[in-house]
Amino acid sequence: MSTVRELVLALPEEELREFVLEQRWYGSKSDEVVQVQAVDAFPLRDRDEPLLAVAVVETRFQTGTHELYNVPVGLRRGKGGFASVDGWSAFDALEDDELVRGVVEMIRAQERVEHDHGTLEFSTVGGLVEDLGELGAVRAMGSEQSNSSVVLGEQLVLKVYRRLEAGVNPELELLRFLTQRGFPSIASLEGWAAHVGQPLDATLAILQHYVPVRTDGWTLALADLAAGSDDGFVPLVRRLGEVTGAMHSVLASESSDPAFLTEEPSAEALALIVARIDEEIEQVFSSLPDDPLLEPIAGRGDELRDRLQAIGQSGPLGRLIRHHGDYHLGQVLWTERDDWVVLDFEGEPARPLTERRHKRSPLRDVAGMLRSFSYAASASSLEHGIDPPVGWEGQVRSEFLAGYLAEVDPAIVPSSGTLERRLVLFELEKALYELRYELGHRPDWVRVPVAGIVQLLEEPL
Numbered sequence: 001m002s003t004v005r006e007l008v009l010a011l012p013e014e015e016l017r018e019f020v021l022e023q024r025w026y027g028s029k030s031d032e033v034v035q036v037q038a039v040d041a042f043p044l045r046d047r048d049e050p051l052l053a054v055a056v057v058e059t060r061f062q063t064g065t066h067e068l069y070n071v072p073v074g075l076r077r078g079k080g081g082f083a084s085v086d087g088w089s090a091f092d093a094l095e096d097d098e099l100v101r102g103v104v105e106m107i108r109a110q111e112r113v114e115h116d117h118g119t120l121e122f123s124t125v126g127g128l129v130e131d132l133g134e135l136g137a138v139r140a141m142g143s144e145q146s147n148s149s150v151v152l153g154e155q156l157v158l159k160v161y162r163r164l165e166a167g168v169n170p171e172l173e174l175l176r177f178l179t180q181r182g183f184p185s186i187a188s189l190e191g192w193a194a195h196v197g198q199p200l201d202a203t204l205a206i207l208q209h210y211v212p213v214r215t216d217g218w219t220l221a222l223a224d225l226a227a228g229s230d231d232g233f234v235p236l237v238r239r240l241g242e243v244t245g246a247m248h249s250v251l252a253s254e255s256s257d258p259a260f261l262t263e264e265p266s267a268e269a270l271a272l273i274v275a276r277i278d279e280e281i282e283q284v285f286s287s288l289p290d291d292p293l294l295e296p297i298a299g300r301g302d303e304l305r306d307r308l309q310a311i312g313q314s315g316p317l318g319r320l321i322r323h324h325g326d327y328h329l330g331q332v333l334w335t336e337r338d339d340w341v342v343l344d345f346e347g348e349p350a351r352p353l354t355e356r357r358h359k360r361s362p363l364r365d366v367a368g369m370l371r372s373f374s375y376a377a378s379a380s381s382l383e384h385g386i387d388p389p390v391g392w393e394g395q396v397r398s399e400f401l402a403g404y405l406a407e408v409d410p411a412i413v414p415s416s417g418t419l420e421r422r423l424v425l426f427e428l429e430k431a432l433y434e435l436r437y438e439l440g441h442r443p444d445w446v447r448v449p450v451a452g453i454v455q456l457l458e459e460p461l
Contacts, residue, residue: 040055
């Protein structure tokens, strides 16, 4: 009989290709793929059916680049699944309750699984439910784009990272740090799975406490806008600012771990940020497609660079800390405990993992949320035909900043005299990222970052 690894590596390319390219978590849908194949496989269950292995699937593109994906594969005899090999059918292991429970049990037991050129390590922070039989049904969350999460018995969430990059995932680092310090406004980390060795060291999955929620911030804001009122979302925004400020203060509290120590920015840090954004403007505006949706900003690259120079004048930047990195209304949940919880600490998915782990100004998170308020207002008007109530965006912006400044450690942010200019700087950076992202992934939504860039161009300084 072939080994589990041999079976996975022998999966027919066409069947594997069809399965991978249809998944929500597959991130390069606009690129021309020339090859999809399993380049490695790490067996986790090789005796009793269904068998289980972590497949490392490589997609190669016409440009010569490639990506690696984490694909947990179950195998059972007979027909079915997304592919067949030597009388076995291969299927998505996250759709099998028994296999999901088995992975959680390996985390709880802190197992180590050796293979020919590396090790799968399962670790725990503590506090797991001991009797896994009480966890009840396994269900998919179903709302993610780049990863896959399943809920076990409304008590735990297993989140599988699909895109594999070398290094520790920043979400694991940040959740472990915040959990160990008792920060209440997260789904606490319970454990994780990682691979050490060839073909790469990488975080494969995390296990978190499940937090019952009512809705996310984006849905709540759009419902508020659709109702034409300010009595649903707006009263909760100040609390969101307080939670954000408290989160940054905890992230800036470490006195010994080099990965979390706050840093004083160098003398040229601000100039480097401005130069990086200037380069981004040049790259984005030099390659804008001929699209009517882009007309409001077409040919305005130099104007935007002038605005950048005006808001990027010398002055304090504040301290540099580890931060969320992709902070917006979709990353915060209003829970059944009538409070906010922050999730998804991976950082911006289009940026390299190493870059997402850098220390930055906490105002990048603040600017991300402010841009999200603007995104919601624009989306309500452009996508749903409902104009926001007069002053809605200004009100939520003020409420959020008031809550934030009341809770954040003042030593890590600039003084009030330069705070607003720094926020506009980072809002511009975020809007350019949004424009590039929408052009590559959701062309119909490109109107929203375009409206944001126009607003940044026309607002008085």
